[in-house]
Amino acid sequence: MNDKEWKEKIKACVKCGTCLPVCPIYRETEREPLSARGKLALLDALLDQRFQEDRLFYDLLSNCLLCGACAEQCPGGVKADALILEGRNRLLNRVGAAGARRLLAKEVLPFPERMKAIRLGQDWIWRQIPKDRGLLLRLFPAASSLPYLEKPFFLERSRVLPGPSLSIGGSKSLGLFVGCSINYIHPPVGEAVYRLLSPLGRIVLPKDQTCCGLPAFTLGDLETARRLAKQNVLAFAEDRTEAVVVPCSSCAAHILTEYPRLLEKEPDLQEELVDFLKKTEELSRFLVREGFTPSPPLDASPLRVVFHDPCHGRRKLHIEDEPRRLLLSRTGLSLSERKEQRCCGAGGLFRLSHPDLSRKIGGRSYQDLEASDAQVLATSCMACLMQLESLASEQKKGWTVKHWAELLA
Numbered sequence: 001m002n003d004k005e006w007k008e009k010i011k012a013c014v015k016c017g018t019c020l021p022v023c024p025i026y027r028e029t030e031r032e033p034l035s036a037r038g039k040l041a042l043l044d045a046l047l048d049q050r051f052q053e054d055r056l057f058y059d060l061l062s063n064c065l066l067c068g069a070c071a072e073q074c075p076g077g078v079k080a081d082a083l084i085l086e087g088r089n090r091l092l093n094r095v096g097a098a099g100a101r102r103l104l105a106k107e108v109l110p111f112p113e114r115m116k117a118i119r120l121g122q123d124w125i126w127r128q129i130p131k132d133r134g135l136l137l138r139l140f141p142a143a144s145s146l147p148y149l150e151k152p153f154f155l156e157r158s159r160v161l162p163g164p165s166l167s168i169g170g171s172k173s174l175g176l177f178v179g180c181s182i183n184y185i186h187p188p189v190g191e192a193v194y195r196l197l198s199p200l201g202r203i204v205l206p207k208d209q210t211c212c213g214l215p216a217f218t219l220g221d222l223e224t225a226r227r228l229a230k231q232n233v234l235a236f237a238e239d240r241t242e243a244v245v246v247p248c249s250s251c252a253a254h255i256l257t258e259y260p261r262l263l264e265k266e267p268d269l270q271e272e273l274v275d276f277l278k279k280t281e282e283l284s285r286f287l288v289r290e291g292f293t294p295s296p297p298l299d300a301s302p303l304r305v306v307f308h309d310p311c312h313g314r315r316k317l318h319i320e321d322e323p324r325r326l327l328l329s330r331t332g333l334s335l336s337e338r339k340e341q342r343c344c345g346a347g348g349l350f351r352l353s354h355p356d357l358s359r360k361i362g363g364r365s366y367q368d369l370e371a372s373d374a375q376v377l378a379t380s381c382m383a384c385l386m387q388l389e390s391l392a393s394e395q396k397k398g399w400t401v402k403h404w405a406e407l408l409a
Contacts, residue, residue, distance in 0.1 A: 001086055007047050013040045013078045019070035024343040024361045025063055034063045036070035036080035043087050058097035061087050063354065065347035065361075066218055067311035088220030098219050101349045105216035106224040109180050110231075112153060119149040147185045147386050154178055154187035158194070158205050172201030175241035175279070177232070179251045180211045181382030189382070192409035193247045193283060200290060201242075208235035213262075214254040218348040226262045230269060233259070236279075237272040244280040247405060249313030249380040252282035257316050282313065283405065284322035284380060293329060294408040300332040305407065306374040308365065308388065309341045310381030323380050323404045330408055336372045344379075346387035362391045369399060378404040 001009075019036040020026050026035040033042060039061060045051045061084055070080045091097060108114050155178060174197055182190040197203055213228035232255075236244055246252035256277060263273050281289075305327060313319045327333055345351065345361030365388065369377065377392070377399050379385050389401045 003047070006083065006086055007044070009078065010040050010044050010047070010083055012076055013037055013074075013080065014076060015041065016075070018073050018075055019080065022069040022073045024065055024067060024069070024345065024364075025357070028357060028360050028364075033060060036064075036084075039064065039084050039087075040078075040080055043083065046087070053091055053094055055095050055097045058088065058091040058095055061091070062098070062350070063357075065311070065343055065345065065350055067343045067347065068315040069311070069343065072315055085218070085220060088218075089222050090220075092220040098221075098353075101353060102216070102219055102221055102224075104352075105211075105219060105349065106221060109215060110210045110228055112155065112183070115149065115153070115184050119151065122149055147390070149184050150187050152187075154183045154190035155205060155207075157187055157191070172243065173204055173239070173241045174201045175204045175206065175236050175239060175244040177209060177212070177236075177244055177246045177251065177255075177280070178205065179246070179248045179382060180215075181386060182247060185386065186382065186403070189247065189385075189403045189406060192403065192406040193245075195409040196283075196287065196292070196294075196405055197245060200292070204239045204241050206235040206239050208238075210235070212248075212251040212254050213258075214250060215348050217254065217258060217262075218350075222262065225258070229255075229259045229262045230266065233263070233269060233272050233276045236276055241279065243286065244276065245283050245286050246280060247283045247380075247403065248382045249282050249284075249310050249317060249319055250383055252280070253312035253316040255280055282317060282319060282322075282380075284326055285317075285319060288322045288325060292326070294326070296331055303330075303333045303376065303407070304336060304372075304374045305333060305376045305378050306336045306338060306369060306372055307404065308338075308344065308377055308379040308384055310379060310384045311343050313380055314341070319380070323378075326408060327378065327404055333407065336374045338369075338372075344384045344387045344391075346381075346383040348383060351383075351387055351390075358387070359391065359394070362387050363395070366391060366395065366399075374399070376400045376402055376407065378402050378407060380404055 015037050017037065023035050032038045042051065051057060064084050066081045066085060068081050178190055194203060208231060210231050211228050213225035216224035259277065263269055307324055309320055324335060327335060342365050343361060344365045345358040351358040377388055385401060385403055392399050392401055
């Protein structure tokens with residue numbers, strides 16, 4: 001996006017304020033500069049050179065979850081989230097912002113061997129200083145938001161998972177895009193997905209698949225996001241699968257909506273990219289299309305579930321009905337609906353850069369549950385799952401948080 005196009009789109013905002021009631025940041029802080037229209041006004045001033053580019057300006061732009069609520073609500077069709085992201089991209093290198101988070105997204109998350117080293121260090125630190133101790137929180141305020149890294153990672157466990165069952169006659173070759181969270185933090189989700197997909201065909205786990213690139217993308221680090229996108233396209237191109245199934249709806253949304261733009265200037269990759277995007281599908285949508293019916297559960301006791309709709313899955317992929325249909329196909333399971341679907345406050349790496357605000361926003365997600373008889377809170381986004389798990393633990397609530405696939409496998 002060139003300067004002229006960016007400025008024209010920013011000026012398309014007429015400051016009507018329609019975005020204010022739906023912005024999770026503004027609803028919690030009531031600070032005008034942190035609203036969508038406030039950030040666009042500041043970006044306009046930046047382009048007119050009435051503001052100086054610096055880290056403080058980048059930090060202000062980082063007060064956005066990129067949930068898309070403002071864009072969805074805007075009567076003028078202004079995509080404030082995309083314009084704010086463009087601002088982050090332009091400022092990131094110029095002012096040297098987001099140092100630790102950028103290091104994590106660029107140099108750590110995509111590399112399993114480096115994550116193993118982090119895991120060793122995490123084990124040692126939390127043996128010496130328990131996670132909930134004040135010392136650790138003073139040294140690292142986001143510590144309470146950090147999940148444990150599992151041993152072994154999912155892609156290590158996959159070497160010993162049973163082979164696919166072909167008893168139903170499934171013969172497809174299904175690529176499984178795992179993503180960081182399932183690999184490093186929630187391998188049981190990967191195992192549940194593996195069990196659901198196995199009757200449908202042979203599951204392929206390309207060894208060179210990596211982070212989808214969404215964490216780097218949300219920081220504005222498009223260079224890293226582009227590198228990771230290219231690596232994933234090539235990794236799945238090698239195995240020639242008939243489908244690529246993505247269990248995390250936010251990973252799926254990023255791949256399907258952003259990879260075309262990120263890789264549009266890679267002429268030698270266009271054939272592989274088109275094929276990859278044509279085959280890629282979010283898990284619930286894939287299973288519904290395949291006419292999937294879960295096996296009867298060993299325990300068919302009544303189970304009441306509330307489903308949390310992730311922002312990216314709902315707004316970018318328009319996925320709402322599919323996971324509900326699948327959940328209701330399980331014997332004994334019933335659904336409670338919430339009065340309002342709210343952003344959980346995770347926002348990718350937002351929960352690390354703004355832990356207090358993230359928790360306050362996320363706490364609102366539990367309000368509807370207080371009046372519900374639900375036992376389980378299910379979702380389809382791994383960032384949402386981590387956030388909601390953390391909040392349930394902090395608030396000492398008795399709810400269980402699951403990826404919906406775990407309730408069917």
